[in-house]
Amino acid sequence: MEKSTHELRKENNRLDGLIKEENQAVFTDIICYLRGSKLSEHDVEVVRFDLTSMVLEAQERGENIGSLFGKCRDYKEFCDEIIDSLPKKTKFQAACEFFSTFFLACSASLLIGIIFSAGFSGKIIKGKLPAASIKISVGEGIVIILIVVIAYALVKLVMRSAFESETIFFKISTIAVSTVASAVLIFLPLLLKDTLLTLDLFVGIAIVVLMFGAGKTLERFI
């Protein structure tokens, strides 16, 4: 019987530990690139398992990952051939993937927002019980959404540029964007203090749990 994506991922994570350090960098780049492609999560894990088996057997023969690809080692071309050989994820799978990531990220962001709000941590630090309701300002609300969007964009960028060497321009751009993003995320809540919404603490926690549950449920369809 075919293994589920979750079971395959678990097995692959276990086998990852057997890959020698000298082979890890290339192997990670390959899997990273495939994850950012239009392949379904399940197909990526199947390919990951196949490639892991190949690498581990090569290691047993005293060879390294380079021997699996011959003299012309264009790993990107190799990955593109794999991507072209397999079916693309369906619109349903793509939608499930997007919303699963969205819900999981929002639940984490909201939980952090609740914990670090004045009504929660502010009270605990002063030795008091947390407030029954948590106020989320306009700035905090925007930051919660921005964190989700920036994190999603960053992950996609890292996956797609797995085989690209880091130029000085790329490094400077990364530093500049990170600095601007950090400044926005830190100062926005301080500037936009008007209350966006007031959440009952338990309602807020219930929303976090519901979004987490929704995200995990949608993951099964990826």
Next chain:
Amino acid sequence: MIPSQMLKGMLEGCVLKIISEHETYGYEISETLKFYGFGNISEGTIYPMLLRMQKNGLISAEYKSSPVGPRRKYFSITEQGMTEIEMFYQNFSELESAVLRLFERKEDRHGEKHARIEERE
């Protein structure tokens, strides 16, 4: 060493033929190709081709336990794959005949040209 461009159109048919002999796996296919003089065709080169052939129904795959490492993917030929091998061999034979005729014909023409020059002299 056979140039890769020349091998490109041939490899799929040859790999199918190897799989049709008996159930086999990536590294064994690579070693068999090397044995028959195809040069060093790495397992990585073959892997996307095997995925494509599996997707197109020419071969089937099954995971079995391996004496070395995790489960190994073994490939077997399908009926569609056998038909594909016959078509490949037919096309290859036609191509081989055409190439041989072309090269032999060039020599004949060269020979004819020399004969005409000698007659005039």
